[in-house]
Amino acid sequence: MTAPPGEAVIDVADLAKTYRTPFTRRRVEALRGVTFQVRRGEIFGFLGPNGAGKTTTIRILMGLISATAGTAKILGNPVPSRQARARLGFLPEQPYFYDYLTVGELLDLAGRLFGLDAATRKRRADELIAKVGLDRARTQALKKFSKGMMQRAGLAQALINDPDLVVFDEPMSGLDPIGRKEVRDLILELRDAGKTVFFSSHILSDVESVSDRVAIVIRGQIQAVGSPRELAGQTLLGVDVTLRLDDPHGAAADEIAARGDRVRRGDRELSLTVAADVDVDELLAFARERGARVVVVAPRHDTLEDLFVKSALASDGGTAAGAAVTEGP
Amino acid sequence: MTDRLGRIWAIALNTFREAVRIRVLYGILFLVVAANVFAIVLGEMSIHEEARVARDVGLAGISLFGALTAIFLGVVLLYSEVQRRTVHAIVAKPIERWEFVLGKYLGMATTLTVLVGLFAAAMVVLLLYQGVGVSGAVVKAVVLAWGEVMVVAAIALFFSAFSTPFLSGIFSLGLFVIGRITPDIQAALGSKEASAGSKTLLRVVLEIVPDLHLYAVSGRTLDGQHVSVNGDFVSWGYVATAGGYGLLWIGGLLALAIVIFQRRDFA
Structure with a gap:
């Protein structure tokens, strides 16, 4: 899972972006000194609430907007530059493509822009259309595609050049659970094929389930960078215990339940959480003496969600989302 | 270099x-054909002037509708x-x-070239239907009209690099109209009634607006000589000079559009 240290595929230092609103001329700090590195071969999740600066950072990296201050490099090349974009694939947030093209024509256009020859374009397009499951929609114009199909077409065009680095902006946004799982699988598959994946999301579970490392950005500032496990912390918060009982509502069950909290009673099952300092062996012995059988014993740690919420609340009085807006020049 | 191309x-x-899927273009093509058919009717109503009317209306249609399509x-x-x-x-x-902006312009230019070709083909078919031959003057006039369309397309692209379609359309149409009346502006400059301030303004206008009148010379006096597509017309040398002038304007306008587009944020 861990990539060789020191080899930065994306290197962002003190990136800032300030702009003014069109009429009120209010100064908006979309990014405030963002610094992070993405190492070769890792899946890096860029996590933050809506309006936190994820898309702004990605747009600067892709050369779509300019930074007010700071530097960024992709594969050792300064951003923005054609060289920086040569070995990467990009899926924009809510991708918009030429809706009169078919997916094959879209991939052909993308391939031409990467300078691929006709035979390579055709071979890669065939492979990718099959990979993203759009074979049956090959002859349809993109305007007839559903949102999920458009997302798949976007993923395919991002991979046409067999890139070293793929950048996905909210790739699971708007997808159904199956679509989201397919995207997660694709991200893992790309990492296994030696690619570096950088993707943004505001969906914690998506980021936590696939990322080797994560950066949390809130109000244009990086709050934390590390593996989900490191960030969530190793501190034991408690232990979840699930027991099988003939009568989960009976007196024996009540005695056991009194030793913990968060008690849930189901069909012949009793679940409870006990504090970290409770002797779990003694509790399990106590439960067995009352006819219970142990089904699950699981430690409870801080989750990425806990950290995310704490970071959000700690940031500027608890209003996590959105860029910093200031008055004046 | 090959990759760039x-x-x-x-x-x-x-x-x-993308352009050939815009249905408005087919409406414009229909209008051009209708204008040529109308020219036949007008010609029938004239006395032995069928050929003149057909040529003048046909060429005016190419020039006007070509320019409007270029702006659009x-x-x-x-x-x-x-x-x-x-x-x-x-x-x-x-x-x-810059490659993107140049590609957009070339795509537009290709579309407009096909359209002007279709406009011209419609005119030629109707001229032949009337038994009127296609003279070298007509060919030169079509080439000049095409050149003007290319310059107008560059004007519109320049404005659209930083403005909305509505404003770009107004600005482009304004430049097209002013560019067509440069002889009148020059005449106003020679007028004794014009104030010094207005003369300065007109001189500035003449400097910053392409002289599109060069491309619509039929029926006008050029170097003291009356030129008409129905009689004595300009030489191929003149057509080439007008083409070179247009290329300079296209190059300048595209360069400005690229500078503006280069600095834009795509949020």
């Missing part, structure tokens, strides 16, 4: 594909890339922004 060509080809495509095609965010997936690929 390939990228520019890819954008041009895609722009052409110029203000819509580049702006819509930004507005619909299709530019995001393109600019993030290893293409320079």
Whole structure:
């Protein structure tokens, strides 16, 4: 899972972006000194609430907007530059493509822009259309595609050049659970094929389930960078215990339940959480003496969600989302 | 170099594909054919002037509708890339922004060339139907009209690099009209009644507006000589000079459009 240290595929230092609103001329700090590195071969999740600066950072990296201050490099090349974009694939947030093209024509256009020859374009397009499951929609114009199909077409065009680095902006946004799982699988598959994946999301579970490392950005500032496990912390918060009982509502069950909290009673099952300092062996012995059988014993740690919420609340009085807006020049 | 040309060509080809799907263009083509048919009716009503009317109306149709189409495509095609965010997936690929703008222009120019060709073909068919031959003067006039359309397309593209289609359309139409009346502006400069301030303004206008009158010379006096597509017309040398003048304007306008587009943020 861990990539060789020191080899930065994306290197962002003190990136800032300030702009003014069109009429009120209010100064908006979309990014405030963002610094992070993405190492070769890792899946890096860029996590933050809506309006936190994820898309702004990605747009600067892709050369779509300019930074007010700071530097960024992709594969050792300064951003923005054609060289920086040569070995990467990009899926924009809510991708918009030429809706009169078919997916094959879209991939052909993308391939031409990467300078691929006709035979390579055709071979890669065939492979990718099959990979993203759009074979049956090959002859349809993109305007007839559903949102999920458009997302798949976007993923395919991002991979046409067999890139070293793929950048996905909210790739699971708007997808159904199956679509989201397919995207997660694709991200893992790309990492296994030696690619570096950088993707943004505001969906914690998506980021936590696939990322080797994560950066949390809130109000244009990086709050934390590390593996989900490191960030969530190793501190034991408690232990979840699930027991099988003939009568989960009976007196024996009540005695056991009194030793913990968060008690849930189901069909012949009793679940409870006990504090970290409770002797779990003694509790399990106590439960067995009352006819219970142990089904699950699981430690409870801080989750990425806990950290995310704490970071959000700690940031500027608890209003996590959105860029910093200031008055004046 | 081949890669660069390939990228520019890819954008041009895609722009052409997009443009030919715009249904308004087919409406304009219908209007041009209708104008030529109307010219036949007008010609029938004239006394032995069928050929003159058919040529004049046909060429005016090419020139006017060609310019209007150029403005329409110029203000819509580049702006819509930004507005619909299709530019995001393109600019993030290893293409320079100047290559993108040049590709857009070439795609537009290809579309307009096909359209002017169709307009001219419609005129020629109807001229032949009337038994009127296609003279060298007509060919030169069509080439000049095409040159003007190319310059107008560059004007519209320039404005659409930083403005909305509505404003770009107004600005482009304004420049087209002013560019067509440069002899009248020059005449006003020679007038004793014009104030010094207004003369200065007119001189500035003449400097910053392309002289599109060069491309619509039939029926006008050029160097003291009356030229007409129905009689003595300009030489191929004149056509080439007007073409060179147009190329300079196109190059300048595209360079300005590229400088502006280069600095834009695509949010």
